[in-house]
Amino acid sequence: MTRGITRRTALTAGAGLLAAPPIVREANAQSRFDWKRFAGERIEVSLTANPRSQILIQNQREFEELTGIRVGSEQIPEQQHRQKFVIEFASGRPSFDVISISLHVNKRQVGRARWTTDIRALMADASITDPEFDFADFGAGAVAYSTQADGRMDTLPEFTDYFILYYNKELLEAKNIRPPQTFDEMYDSAMRLNDPSRQIFGNVGRGLRNANVVLWSSFLLGTQQRDCLDDQRRLITDTPDAIWAGEFYKKLLRDCSPPGVSGFNWNESQTTFMQGRAAFWLDGVGFATPLEDRARSRVAGKVGYAVVPRGPAHHHCAMFGTALGISEASRKKGAAWLYTQWAVNKTNQLRFLTSGAGAPARTSPYRNEEAIRNSRFSREYFATLIESARISRPGLPEIVPVTEFRDTIGAALTSTIGGADVATELKRATEAFRPVLEASERAA
Structure with missing residues (x-):
């Protein structure tokens, strides 16, 4: 289920504005990694309504074709979304497997209640982590933001504002x-x-x-x-x-x-x-x-x-940021982990950057000279993002x-x-x- 877009997504002029970079979906499909391992499963994804969520939903068929996993996705305005997932987590029976979280608002709350899974074990499992995942590509600041004080990494960085x-x-x-x-x-x-x-x-x-x-x-x-x-x-x-x-x-x-x-x-x-x-x-x-x-x-x-x-x-x-978490109560953590990897892969992160949807958590998009050259945004814009990443600190x-x-x-x-x-x-x-x-x- 896909719900209407409000707040910042309403500010975009529609799908035509989202100038996607060249698609490289075949690369992973041709690798030896088994993306079809959880084919036939269905997962539910709950996202905050914003330009990044719009990009993910517009392109989620790529993930479904790659994995055979069906995705039910929703995007809800920010304030309502926060209220919804807190209520559902507290009930012990959340309706979603993957959830987007505003770290500047809910990081400590989610971490203290242990509502989302520590993904370090998932990343260490070669059978369900794509060898091209490239965790080292994520910026150090974004990784620190997704890590709780006790060392648990209970979300995967998506976007740094x-x-x-x-x-x-x-x-x-x-x-x-x-x-x-x-x-x-x-x-x-x-x-x-x-x-x-x-x-x-x-x-x-x-x-x-x-x-x-x-x-x-x-x-x-x-x-x-x-x-x-x-x-x-x-x-x-x-x-x-x-x-x-x-x-x-x-x-x-x-x-x-x-x-x-x-x-x-x-x-x-x-x-x-x-x-x-x-x-x-x-x-x-x-x-x-x-x-x-x-x-x-x-x-x-x-x-x-x-x-x-x-x-x-x-x-x-x-600095503010969003990240994706996997519900600790989910019975489909494997399929959810595949979706989470896809959602923040290099292609989607580059889409975020070149469409003006915000600053990706990965560093590789900033080195894609062709995409930057063909973007509607000035080099000053990209230079500002790179320098901002260097001097950023949590704003709340x-x-x-x-x-x-x-x-x-x-x-x-x-x-x-x-x-x-x-x-x-x-x-x-x-x-x-x-x-x-x-x-x-x-x-x-």
């Missing part, structure tokens, strides 16, 4: 401004480019509670502190560094962003940037596709891509109550856009969330 800086080349060139190298440069340039009388703003970004925390954490990553938790996993979101990040967030959104930005999520930010009304936009790599859609975007062909600017102490970009703390964390800290940040004192708001939010975190950690 880096925050990057989108900029309007036309607006910057008109005032002879180069892409900013530091956060201070970003603010100064945004102020120079800010012209509310023409409905042109120096910056646009997430101001809405919850959604905005990942923007604030992008600034925090540039400080000496870098993290929201200390070495003892205690909350540290009201420190001088956290306050500095909040002050920068406040002035960037208050001084040189559109009116009403406190209610902006990614969608409103994207719309503003697509209309050519913002010079800078710091957000995830997955928005490149709609920005370059000439039928819908006024800035198509005029979008610049750069890594997140350097902070006062460090240079990092926020790996905790179970991450939604409550985002709600609480996010509400404080939104208040600052309206003029509230940053230190006061972060102190209040930290004190409110600290007992929630402590209770969660005790339950671990």
Whole structure:
């Protein structure tokens, strides 16, 4: 069963936008590896609705023909999908064999409950692991993200979402401004480019509670502190560094962003940037596709891509990611493992990259010169992804109550856009969330 696509997938212009690289499906079929070992079985796959899931579902017939395994696939909007799989896992009888997981939201929750299988044993079994699987091709950061603190690797990396800086080349060139190298440069340039009388703003970004925390954490990553938790996993979101990040967030959104930005999520930010009304936009790599859609975007062909600017102490970009897990309750782990291998094989990962669906977890797509040369995206885009991978760090703390964390800290940040004192708001939010975190950690 395939369900409708919403959220980011709705931003693509349809299947025609997904320019797939040359198919190499015959290569593995001709090898001695027995892809037909589980022929006749049927597995259920539950995916979050996004461009990567769309690619997998559009091409899953390749897997079915290769293996003889039938696949029932669904894709569900992100929030509903998280609710669904938590409820089903907790019931002990999940309806799916393979599940996509947002690591920045559910990694610790899934790992603590041991809902998904440790795939290390599966990878070590030559009878069910394709010799061309090439685990070494996955980036070290993506592998670490899929690995729990106790060493269990209970998901396989699929996609790594880096925050990057989108900029309007036309607006910057008109005032002879180069892409900013530091956060201070970003603010100064945004102020120079800010012209509310023409409905042109120096910056646009997430101001809405919850959604905005990942923007604030992008600034925090540039400080000496870098993290929201200390070495003892205690909350540290009201420190001088956290306050500095909040002050920068406040002035960037208050001084040189559109009116009403406190209610902006990614969608409103994207719309503003697509209309050519913002010079800078710091957000995830997955928005490149709609920005370059000439039928819908006024800035198509005029979008610049750069890594997140350097902070006062460090240079990092926020990293988020998705991975595929195999339900521990599944009775079809072998067939599920074959699907998981196929889903993140080099061909599909290259499809992700060249279609603009995001940054693949494997490294080989970035070395495919022919595909990059023929892509609609500029070399600057690919160079930005490669550099972002080098400087990336998780953009959210790996905790179970991450939604409550985002709600609480996010509400404080939104208040600052309206003029509230940053230190006061972060102190209040930290004190409110600290007992929630402590209770969660005790339950671990």
